[in-house]
Amino acid sequence: MSKRICGVDVGGTKIEAVVLNDKHKVCGKARLATPTADGPASVINAIIEAIKAAADDAGCKTNELVGIGIGAPGAVDASAGILVRAPNIPGFDKPYPLAAAIKKGCGAPVFLGNDVSVAVLGERDLGAGAKLHNFVGIWWGTGVGSGIVLNRELWHGRGAAGELGHTVIQRGGLAEPSGMVGTMEAYAGRRNMETRARDAVAAGRETNLFTLMEQAGKERLSSRVWQEALEAGDPLASELIGEAVDAIATAAANVINILDLDAVILGGGLGSRFGQPMADRIAAAMQPTLFQPDKAPPVLVAALGDLGGAIGASLLVGRHL
Amino acid sequence: MSKRICGVDVGGTKIEAVVLNDKHKVCGKARLATPTADGPASVINAIIEAIKAAADDAGCKTNELVGIGIGAPGAVDASAGILVRAPNIPGFDKPYPLAAAIKKGCGAPVFLGNDVSVAVLGERDLGAGAKLHNFVGIWWGTGVGSGIVLNRELWHGRGAAGELGHTVIQRGGLAEPSGMVGTMEAYAGRRNMETRARDAVAAGRETNLFTLMEQAGKERLSSRVWQEALEAGDPLASELIGEAVDAIATAAANVINILDLDAVILGGGLGSRFGQPMADRIAAAMQPTLFQPDKAPPVLVAALGDLGGAIGASLLVGRHL
Numbered sequence: 001m002s003k004r005i006c007g008v009d010v011g012g013t014k015i016e017a018v019v020l021n022d023k024h025k026v027c028g029k030a031r032l033a034t035p036t037a038d039g040p041a042s043v044i045n046a047i048i049e050a051i052k053a054a055a056d057d058a059g060c061k062t063n064e065l066v067g068i069g070i071g072a073p074g075a076v077d078a079s080a081g082i083l084v085r086a087p088n089i090p091g092f093d094k095p096y097p098l099a100a101a102i103k104k105g106c107g108a109p110v111f112l113g114n115d116v117s118v119a120v121l122g123e124r125d126l127g128a129g130a131k132l133h134n135f136v137g138i139w140w141g142t143g144v145g146s147g148i149v150l151n152r153e154l155w156h157g158r159g160a161a162g163e164l165g166h167t168v169i170q171r172g173g174l175a176e177p178s179g180m181v182g183t184m185e186a187y188a189g190r191r192n193m194e195t196r197a198r199d200a201v202a203a204g205r206e207t208n209l210f211t212l213m214e215q216a217g218k219e220r221l222s223s224r225v226w227q228e229a230l231e232a233g234d235p236l237a238s239e240l241i242g243e244a245v246d247a248i249a250t251a252a253a254n255v256i257n258i259l260d261l262d263a264v265i266l267g268g269g270l271g272s273r274f275g276q277p278m279a280d281r282i283a284a285a286m287q288p289t290l291f292q293p294d295k296a297p298p299v300l301v302a303a304l305g306d307l308g309g310a311i312g313a314s315l316l317v318g319r320h321l
Numbered sequence: 322m323s324k325r326i327c328g329v330d331v332g333g334t335k336i337e338a339v340v341l342n343d344k345h346k347v348c349g350k351a352r353l354a355t356p357t358a359d360g361p362a363s364v365i366n367a368i369i370e371a372i373k374a375a376a377d378d379a380g381c382k383t384n385e386l387v388g389i390g391i392g393a394p395g396a397v398d399a400s401a402g403i404l405v406r407a408p409n410i411p412g413f414d415k416p417y418p419l420a421a422a423i424k425k426g427c428g429a430p431v432f433l434g435n436d437v438s439v440a441v442l443g444e445r446d447l448g449a450g451a452k453l454h455n456f457v458g459i460w461w462g463t464g465v466g467s468g469i470v471l472n473r474e475l476w477h478g479r480g481a482a483g484e485l486g487h488t489v490i491q492r493g494g495l496a497e498p499s500g501m502v503g504t505m506e507a508y509a510g511r512r513n514m515e516t517r518a519r520d521a522v523a524a525g526r527e528t529n530l531f532t533l534m535e536q537a538g539k540e541r542l543s544s545r546v547w548q549e550a551l552e553a554g555d556p557l558a559s560e561l562i563g564e565a566v567d568a569i570a571t572a573a574a575n576v577i578n579i580l581d582l583d584a585v586i587l588g589g590g591l592g593s594r595f596g597q598p599m600a601d602r603i604a605a606a607m608q609p610t611l612f613q614p615d616k617a618p619p620v621l622v623a624a625l626g627d628l629g630g631a632i633g634a635s636l637l638v639g640r641h642l
Contacts, residue, residue, distance in 0.1 A: 134478060148579065150471065157455060157581025163612040167575040170492050171567070181609065246492070254488040258469065258576055260478025288502065291484040 004060050006051055006068040006108070007314025009115060009307075010034070010043075012088035012142055013220070017050035018310040019058035019065070024126055026307060028058025039091030044098070048105035063107030069316030070102065071115035071309050073142075081112050088142060111316040115309055116162070117154055119302070120147030122312025123265055124154075127303035134261045137302070138164065138252060139268035140244075141223075143189045148259070165189065169250040187247035190270060193240050194221040200236055207236035223273040245278070249285030252299070257291045267302030276301050325381050327372055327389040327429070328635025330436060330628075331355070331364075333409035333463055334541070338371035339631040340379035340386070345447055347628060349379025360412030365419070369426035384428030390637030391423065392436035392630050394463075402433050409463060432637040436630055437483070438475055440623070441468030443633025444586055445475075448624035455582045458623070459485065459573060460589035461565075462544075464510045469580070486510065490571040508568035511591060514561050515542040521557055528557035544594040566599070570606030573620070578612045588623030597622050 002021045009016040012034060019028035030053030035042040047070070048062075055062045062068075074086030081099025086092035099110040120137035123129040129137070133152060139145040144165035148155040155161050165185035166176075173182035176192060186192055197209050209229045213221055216228075229237035252264050266279045283299040290296055304311050323342045330337040333355060340349035351374030356363040368391070369383075376383045383389075395407030402420025407413035420431040441458035444450040450458070454473060460466040465486035469476040476482050486506035487497075494503035497513060507513055518530050530542055530550045537546055550558035573585050587600045604620040611617055625632050 146579075150476075155471075155580060158583065158616070158618075159581065160613055160616070161579065161581040163578040163581075166612040167578050168571050168610050169489055171490055171571060180612075250489050250492060254575065255579055257484040257488050258467075258482065258579065259476065260480065260482040260484075262479065289489050291487040291501075292481055295479070295481070297479075 003066045004055070004058060004064060005314045005317045006054060006062075006065050007118075007310040007312065007316075008047060008051060008068065008070045009119075009309030009313055010047060010070060010072045010086075010089070011115070011309070012073060013222075015046055015050045016307065016310045017047075017054035018307055018314065019054045019060070020311065020314050024311070024314075026311070028054045028056070028060075029307065029310075030054040030057060034089065036090050040096050043089060043091065044101045044105070047102055051102070051106055062105075065106070065108040067109040067111060067317035067321055068102060068106060069111050069113065069118065069313040070098065071113050071118040071313035071316075072098065073115045073145075076112050076114045078112055081110065083112065109317070109321065111320045113313060113316050115313075116145030117147050118312035118316060119267055119304075119309045120149065120265070120312070121154055122304055122308055122315055123267065123302050124149055124152060125315055126311065127308065128265045128300040129263070132262045134259070135263040135265055135297075136164065136252065136255050136259075136261055137265045137267060138248060138271065140188060140190075140248065140266065140271040141268035142191050144185045144248065145268070148255070148261075150259075164251050164255055167251050167254065169247055169254070184247045184251040188244035190221065190223070190226070193226075193244060196240055197221060197236060205236055208232060208234050209237055223269040226270065227273055245281055245285055249282045250289050252282065253286040253289030256286070256297060257289075261297060263297045264299045265302055266299060267308060272302055272305055272308070324387045325376070325379055325385060326635045326638045327375060327383075327386045328439075328631040328633065328637075329368060329372060329389065329391045330440075330630030330634055331368060331391060331393045331407075331410070332436070332630070333394060334543075336367055336371045337628065337631045338368075338375035339628055339635065340375045340381070341632065341635050345632070345635075347632070349375045349377070349381075350628065350631075351375040351378060355410060357411050361417050364410060364412065365422045365426070368423055372423070372427055383426075386427070386429040388430040388432060388638030388642055389423060389427060390432050390434065390439065390634040391419065392434050392439040392634035392637075393419065394436045397433050397435050399433055402431065404433065430638070430642065432641045434634060434637050436634075437466030438468050439633035439637060440588055440625075440630045441470065441586070441633070442475055443625055443629055443636055444588065444623050445470055445473060446636055447632065448629065449586045449621040450584070453583045455580070456584040456586055456618075457485065457573065457576050457580075457582055458586045458588055459569060459592065461509060461511075461569065461587065461592040462589035463512050465506045465569065466589070469576070469582075471580075485572050485576060488572050488575065490568055490575070505568045505572040509565035511542065511544070511547070514547075514565060517561055518542060518557060526557055529553060529555050530558055544590040547591065548594055566602055566606055570603045571610050573603065574607040574610030577607070577618055578610070582618060584618045585620045586623055587620060588629060593623055593626055593629070 075084040146164035170182040174186040396405040467485035491503040
């Protein structure tokens with residue numbers, strides 16, 4: 001049996017684990033809901049369960065894994081294996097030694113990275129960025145994360161680069177829950193879009209968004225619910241997605257004007273679900289903001305799809321061992 | 322006599338030439354008004370006259386110069402020595418072989434660069450950026466140019482990077498003459514500020530801006546006129562400068578959120594004239610837009626001052642020979 005490597009994408013709603021062979025082919029996978037009560041211990045247990053299930057699916061045990069890479073949605077101290085802060089996961093509002101806890105439960109080396117960073121590097125190595133020198137990955141989901149790849153390296157700056165979602169495109173505009181005003185994420189983050197939809201309903205607007213949510217057995221407006229509402233021509237959904245597209249496009253064009261990159265890669269829950277038609281729509285919406293509209297870079301869709309976060313996380317193992 | 326090197330900053334209103342020794346010390350200088358009629362030939366003659374006068378001031382002839390570096394306000398084909406397009410200089414709306422023309426008139430090798438790029442690289446080598454790895458230079462003048470230095474190299478991207486002035490901070494806001502809407506330069510470029518001031522006067526607003534302009538013997542609102550009006554407490558000048566500060570600060574904070582750089586360096590005609598108090602004001606105005614306001618990078622003033630553009634241009638010679 002070839003060497004087996006595990007990658008885990010820990011999100012605010014689900015934990016996705018994959019086991020790959022040394023050709024990066026997925027040979028086992030598992031998905032669990034992220035526990036929302038009981039704090040870190042139950043999340044750690046769920047991550048270990050997901051890894052065990054994916055290993056089982058691949059026909060191996062966790063202590064036979066060469067290593068486990070984990071992408072987590074927050075600030076990460078990679079060398080110490082510590083999840084510093086993950087606002088989207090209940091109980092992770094202070095530093096937690098995540099790598100050590102998973103290593104103890106699985107008996108294999110564990111490496112930690114930021115979820116968007118590992119997904120963007122996954123696209124660089126195995127996906128839509130494989131032939132690109134310089135690009136920005138825009139991960140459109142609960143929030144809007146991003147990663148800037150320059151000369152094929154992820155740009156960190158002093159450690160906190162890539163916050164394109166928190167750039168201002170509309171001074172005096174919508175506020176994020178954090179208090180930041182007029183940022184791209186205030187318009188485009190799925191959580192903020194849901195807040196706007198609930199406010200609109202409270203103010204008397206009609207929409208089938210929440211009916212579709214209930215039919216899907218969800219408690220939140222998932223990417224699938226947004227897609228279904230959009231396809232059904234729901235006016236409120238169309239309006240909010242339209243505003244999100246314009247916000248993403250403005251911020252994307254701004255970063256192109258600043259860095260003149262080769263391409264934009266669109267990923268994340270919403271980005272992957274909407275796919276190339278949405279990438280084309282964003283490309284069109286970028287035109288008025290581009291300094292050189294006749295040299296617009298292509299807007300590509302993340303090629304690794306739904307499992308991209310977990311596959312990207314698995315690449316942490318090869319980089320460290 | 323040590324080796325003498327010449328640098329020329331060709332601007333829309335003036336041509337500034339300096340001659341430096343091999344320790345980068347200025348030993349001769351000259352300034353001429355940029356001819357606004359008669360097309361390229363008269364501008365070329367004025368550049369050659371300025372170089373001759375600066376050489377004379379330094380006690381040498383132009384054919385004794387090791388080389389001449391020229392910073393021009395527009396798109397430059399450096400390897401061919403061609404000024405591709407310089408919208409701010411009458412007659413340079415199509416490609417012109419500037420380097421060859423100056424070489425013929427002066428008898429020394431000539432190297433061409435973009436004015437903001439050479440000024441930013443001057444700060445990197447000899448000025449406020451000498452100890453910085455990563456910074457953005459924001460050159461606040463007729464327009465607002467910028468240069469991004471990453472790992473001590475100017476970032477070009479596909480060739481057109483650094484257009485921070487043309488990033489959008491206010492969708493649906495003020496328009497530039499080019500038609501771009503809501504960009505930083507629409508609010509902060511001196512030319513656009515003057516248009517707004519003239520429109521305000523036409524609409525009945527009072528201001529002493531144009532009285533000060535006439536007293537200074539100018540036909541445009543120069544940096545000095547803006548400074549005098551601001552110091553006299555002119556309400557319209559204060560209002561327009563305030564809006565410019567907010568626009569620059571928003572765009573500067575955006576680029577920090579994207580790249581997490583070590584510092585911002587403020588230069589250009591207005592930036593150099595207003596100096597550190599204005600840099601401090603911009604730093605304060607950046608706070609609400611920074612993703613990590615507690616880790617705000619310093620906002621420094623270009624250290625080479627008024628002659629920075631010409632000194633920066635002189636460094637082209639050493640890089641090429």
